[in-house]
Amino acid sequence: MAPDQLPHYKNVDWDNHETAFKIACIAAFYAKDPTYWAYLAAFFGTVAQVPSTFYQIPTVLGIKAFLVPSLFMVTGLHGYYAVRLAMDPTSFYYLLSTYMTVHIYAWSRVFFALFYRFKLFEGHRFSAAMLTAGMLLVPSVLGLRGNVILLAFVVASDVLIKVFYADDEFWKAWTTENPRELAGAPDKKVMLEALVTAAEITSTIDSLSKQDKSTQYARVCMTMRSANQRNLTPRDKARAVFRAIDIDNNNELSIAEIRAFLESCGISQHEMENGLLLESLFHNRKIATFDDFCSWFTKHWVHSNTISIPQLPSTPRGQAKLVFDCLDADGSGNLDLEELEYLLVSWGLPKSEAAGYLKTIDTDGSGKIEFKEFYKGMETIWKFAIQSFIDEGKIIVDT
Numbered sequence: 190m191a192p193d194q195l196p197h198y199k200n201v202d203w204d205n206h207e208t209a210f211k212i213a214c215i216a217a218f219y220a221k222d223p224t225y226w227a228y229l230a231a232f233f234g235t236v237a238q239v240p241s242t243f244y245q246i247p248t249v250l251g252i253k254a255f256l257v258p259s260l261f262m263v264t265g266l267h268g269y270y271a272v273r274l275a276m277d278p279t280s281f282y283y284l285l286s287t288y289m290t291v292h293i294y295a296w297s298r299v300f301f302a303l304f305y306r307f308k309l310f311e312g313h314r315f316s317a318a319m320l321t322a323g324m325l326l327v328p329s330v331l332g333l334r335g336n337v338i339l340l341a342f343v344v345a346s347d348v349l350i351k352v353f354y355a356d357d358e359f360w361k362a363w364t365t366e367n368p369r370e371l372a373g374a375p376d377k378k379v380m381l382e383a384l385v386t387a388a389e390i391t392s393t394i395d396s397l398s399k400q401d402k403s404t405q406y407a408r409v410c411m412t413m414r415s416a417n418q419r420n421l422t423p424r425d426k427a428r429a430v431f432r433a434i435d436i437d438n439n440n441e442l443s444i445a446e447i448r449a450f451l452e453s454c455g456i457s458q459h460e461m462e463n464g465l466l467l468e469s470l471f472h473n474r475k476i477a478t479f480d481d482f483c484s485w486f487t488k489h490w491v492h493s494n495t496i497s498i499p500q501l502p503s504t505p506r507g508q509a510k511l512v513f514d515c516l517d518a519d520g521s522g523n524l525d526l527e528e529l530e531y532l533l534v535s536w537g538l539p540k541s542e543a544a545g546y547l548k549t550i551d552t553d554g555s556g557k558i559e560f561k562e563f564y565k566g567m568e569t570i571w572k573f574a575i576q577s578f579i580d581e582g583k584i585i586v587d588t
Contacts, residue, residue, distance in 0.1 A: 211288070234271030243264055290330060292326065300318040301536075316366060498586055510564075512578065523560075524563065529547055
């Protein structure tokens, strides 16, 4: 049976190797002769999934000291069993083990939802969910000794890193919870608040530009709590921030200018690289135009914007609109797929799954999600988001 003959998977995006891998495994479970499907699953596992997963592991959220070694071990097990499956395609044990070791993210979302529902592990929920998922999966393929091996691997990895990479900044970032990119970590939030403040004190930007660089940035950071202009649109704010950073007034931002500003806001060189702050703005370019910067700024502005309301809307439509308005940073009346993908990934959904899910919602292929699509097609998202945003202070209910 060829892939296009599978009745339940006619609309599968076959460029998604994870989906293809899972389909191949399921087909192998039920096929009279699993050889063809087992070879296909082994191929997707070793050639596509393992390399791509290893590449993405260093960017995982949570406490990297625990999660990076754990994910390396689980991914290594996945590759090992995929190779063994290729050598013995009729082995049910190797097929099941290959299939099980790819589901750590799926189980982490289950545990994250449970921990969130019962308000467990506040501040470390993502790490706790990932570790619980790992401690469930590893024994399923290695037996009862699995968690002992996992713990020993994590400790040994961290000891080696501490001994051979004794950098204080790295070690601090390595052992700190990172629940959300940018806005989740306190030091990154300082940078974001400083950017916003630079916009809110836009009337003083001209005088600041006449001062030397260090004085200018210090003034922006010092004024963070006393800014009083809060009625600008996100694009206006982005324009003001852009002017504050553009020291040579050439309407372009260089990597050096951005680095200097981030350093003045307390962001270390390690955090700039590890947090993908520069990469997400420059995308391997040497300069960033205002449009580049505006897109980057408003994307992260979504995660710092707050809405104050006297009480929560009583109707589902009203609650969905509240979340929609909170996400619609520029007031355009629609949401960017990129912004929604960023939100879903920050909640722990793999990027490929987030992109695939949003494609099913964006039925007209516009690249934008209108409120009607959001309300009808993303009920699970806005129901979860409304309580999540309240907990995070993005939605403030006056009491």
